[in-house]
Structures are given as structure tokens and as C-alpha cells.
Amino acid sequence: MTNLMSNFRRATAVMLVTAGVAGIGTPSQATSRSTETRFAAGAAGSGDPYFPNAGNGGYDVLHYGLDLRYTPPSDPSVLAGKLSAAATITLRAEEELEALNFDLRGLAVTAVRVDGKDTGWTQTQDDANRVWEVTISPKPKLKAGREATIQIEYGGNTGRPVDTTGALYGWVTTADGAIVVNEPDGAATWYPVNDDPEDKATYTFAVTVPEGKTAVANGLPDGRPQTKDGWTTWSWEASDPMASYLSTAGIGNFALSYDEGPGGLPIINAIDADVAGQALTQTSASLALQPQMVAFLEDRFGRYPFEAFGATVDDDSVDYALETQTRPVYSGAASEGTVVHELGHQWFGNAVSPADWQDIWLNEGWATYIEWLWAEHRGTATAARQFTDAVTLLDANNRWALNIADPGRDNLFAGQVYLRGAAALYALRAKVGDDAFLEGAREWLDRFDGSSATTEHFQAVMEEASGQELGAFFNDWLREGDRPAMP
Numbered sequence: 001m002t003n004l005m006s007n008f009r010r011a012t013a014v015m016l017v018t019a020g021v022a023g024i025g026t027p028s029q030a031t032s033r034s035t036e037t038r039f040a041a042g043a044a045g046s047g048d049p050y051f052p053n054a055g056n057g058g059y060d061v062l063h064y065g066l067d068l069r070y071t072p073p074s075d076p077s078v079l080a081g082k083l084s085a086a087a088t089i090t091l092r093a094e095e096e097l098e099a100l101n102f103d104l105r106g107l108a109v110t111a112v113r114v115d116g117k118d119t120g121w122t123q124t125q126d127d128a129n130r131v132w133e134v135t136i137s138p139k140p141k142l143k144a145g146r147e148a149t150i151q152i153e154y155g156g157n158t159g160r161p162v163d164t165t166g167a168l169y170g171w172v173t174t175a176d177g178a179i180v181v182n183e184p185d186g187a188a189t190w191y192p193v194n195d196d197p198e199d200k201a202t203y204t205f206a207v208t209v210p211e212g213k214t215a216v217a218n219g220l221p222d223g224r225p226q227t228k229d230g231w232t233t234w235s236w237e238a239s240d241p242m243a244s245y246l247s248t249a250g251i252g253n254f255a256l257s258y259d260e261g262p263g264g265l266p267i268i269n270a271i272d273a274d275v276a277g278q279a280l281t282q283t284s285a286s287l288a289l290q291p292q293m294v295a296f297l298e299d300r301f302g303r304y305p306f307e308a309f310g311a312t313v314d315d316d317s318v319d320y321a322l323e324t325q326t327r328p329v330y331s332g333a334a335s336e337g338t339v340v341h342e343l344g345h346q347w348f349g350n351a352v353s354p355a356d357w358q359d360i361w362l363n364e365g366w367a368t369y370i371e372w373l374w375a376e377h378r379g380t381a382t383a384a385r386q387f388t389d390a391v392t393l394l395d396a397n398n399r400w401a402l403n404i405a406d407p408g409r410d411n412l413f414a415g416q417v418y419l420r421g422a423a424a425l426y427a428l429r430a431k432v433g434d435d436a437f438l439e440g441a442r443e444w445l446d447r448f449d450g451s452s453a454t455t456e457h458f459q460a461v462m463e464e465a466s467g468q469e470l471g472a473f474f475n476d477w478l479r480e481g482d483r484p485a486m487p
């Protein structure tokens, strides 16, 4: 069922005129008919088995320029804000396109231009079937290989969107601003997007907020904040390719602080002024370790993959932390284990992302395993002890029953994905040896840097590095319903 809301739908004069010219009986009829057979609409979904409607087909986004003007709630007891925005999206057509889609949820499009020219669109908002699409019909149609700039003006009220499990995500309105955490398909709650982790792009952000508020996005500041008429614009630039689920633009009463990692890596932290007491003591101690954590992981897995790092710590909570690229988001406080986990994701998950959401254990298994390595380095617990503890937890209540290489849409963040994933990596290291394990891990990061890959790709890289056939091993440790043989 598709619900086309009339106020979400407008045909521009330009589109009507063009349709008239192409009408039957015009001299160009034969030509336009042969053109019609070549051009087609791009797919409305990427075909991910868990989120088939997220993402779109027929084009590759190169860059998102997001210009956002945000009014936080005037009454902090009513968590509703207002967003007025323009997205400038540079893309390359991969097919002959007469139409193409973006994902956009809960916000209304008010104008579309393709290469500066007003263009028609339709918008679908079908919450029941999780179909949130903007369909654009460029004139002229886009030839395969052609680059185009799509400008979309849009806006509306913001609330507290939830994912398929009911967890807060996307643009989450808070009492003093917004927490923005998109995994897995929440990016569409704040900008028109090809929401597929396989289509990475660079980003620029210009976030305009009431004077006194701070807006923190991915990457590095692009100049100083500019204030005019009571509004301040914060500009950020993320010049490393990024999956849409890792984009962020948090808004609040943040204080910025600066540090430096190995090789002069800029570290920028944003801590909400209301984070205080024990939460602030813990957060400050954890964030002070970031340069050492980067050095520790660089020794094992190669150079830190991005231009910057840091943290956004909000007193408002979504009850989890997320590894948003270059600047993870923490709720309430940041513990040492969580900080090294989110840092580990910058290599495992962000530089190399899951091709499909069922490959999520490649993110969470690695980040959890990195927590074990860091704790061992700090002398709090050996990796062997943490492995044993994880196996004990998995033994209880038949938790081996979940196939973590295909856990199901609503089990992406089940405990097993983390614990069994980390245990599988620990067991793999025991099986192939330290040298082959670390060589394989580095090869994995080199080969798929800036892109996305699958569990099968990971197995192939580890087989090359070790010279061992690992099909049975990965089946036992990821997929089978019984406890595997211990290393």
C-alpha cells in the first residue's frame, strides 16, 4: 500500500510544459519513443535483505552538501523541533535514468532543481510499509556516466523517530537540541539520501542554530562559526568517504575541547555543559586516553583511517553510543571500554563497512574484540579471560542458537552479535596464529578501505593470509546452532 499525501506532492510548471511537448502527435514522436525504451527509473531500494526499501538504484552519490537550519524545542517538555533545509547532492548516473529516488522520512520537499533547473517530483510517506521516497524526474533525462547536481529544499517538524525495534535513532529531538545517530536506516529522518552503506560519499555541513547553541558534525571545522541576527552557522567538512549511517550533526549546549593524536591527528571533543559529577569525571578520563588508544590500534591495524577523531557527549540519552565517523556520539557519559570500542569501529565498520546489514558481526565482533585487547593492554583482564567469560554467557539460555552471519533484521544489535563475533575472532587468531591473523586483518583493511564488504570476503582474505581452508571454522563459529569446539 502506498499513501501519496497530497501536501507532499507537487508538479511544477516546468514539468507540465515538458510533458506537453512530449505529447502524442508531435513531430518528435518517433525519436522520443526510441528514447523511452532506453531510459528507465532507478530502483526505489538497494535490495538489502533486511531493509529492502532503504537506498536506491541507478546512481552513485559523490557528495552531500547539507545546509540545515534548526529550531530546538521552545518548551523542553515537548520534544519537537523544526528543520528547514537544503541538500545539494552531486551524483553520477550509473544507468540511463528517466527518474531516480532518494529516501526521506517525515519531512516535506518544497523544491527540486537538477543542475539549477526546476524539476518535478513526487513524495511517498508509507510508515506501515517503511517506504519513504522522493522520486525526481530530471529533464533532460540522465545518461549513464553523467554527473548531475540535485538540489532539494525540504523541512518540517522533528520528533523522536524509532527504528524497527523501537529504539530511538535518526534526528532525535532533545530538550536542548538534537542527538543524531542513524544506524541502520535513520539518515532519511534528516536529509534526502541514498541510504545504502555501499554508496559512500563526502559531506559538507552548514548547520544554523540559535546563537549560543553548538552544532557538531563529522570531520573538521570549515572556518569559524558565523553569527548573524541571533543565529550561528557551524560549518564542518568530512572529506573522507562515509556511509550515510555514520553521518551526524548533533546540536546542544556543547563545550568544545581539543587534543592531538599520533602524527598530529586533530581530536575535537564536544561535551554537553550538563554532563557533570561522576559522569563528567569518567568521560574526561576516558577521552584523555584517546591519543593512546589511537596509537595502540595503529600498532596493530595500521594507520588511523580518517582526518580527525573525537567525541560528542550529550546529557540527553538515546541509551547507546554510536561510532559516527570521526566523532562518535555518547549518551550521558563515555566509559573507557565504550570509547575504545567506538574508536575500533573507525577501522572496522567505518573504513570498511558491511555490504549488507546481515554482515553486522564484522562491525560489532571486531569492536568488542578490540575492547578485549585494550583491557589486556591496560592490565584489567586478559583477552583469554574475556573470551572465557563470553563463552559462559553464550552457553546460558542456548545463545549459540543465533546465526550471527544472518541474525535477522531486529537482532542486529543482539548481545550474541557482539560476544560470539568477538569470540570467533579470538578463536580465529588461536587457529591461524598471531602473524597470519594480524596480516589478514591489515589486508582486509587495505583491500576494502573506503568501501564495503561481506563475511565471504573476510573469510577469503583470512584464507589467503593463513593458507588454511576456513569454511568449516566460520560455519562453526558464526552460523551453527551448537557451541563450537574451544581453541
Ligand SMILES: [Zn+2]
Pocket: 323, 341, 345, 363, 364, 367
Ligand atoms: Zn559497536
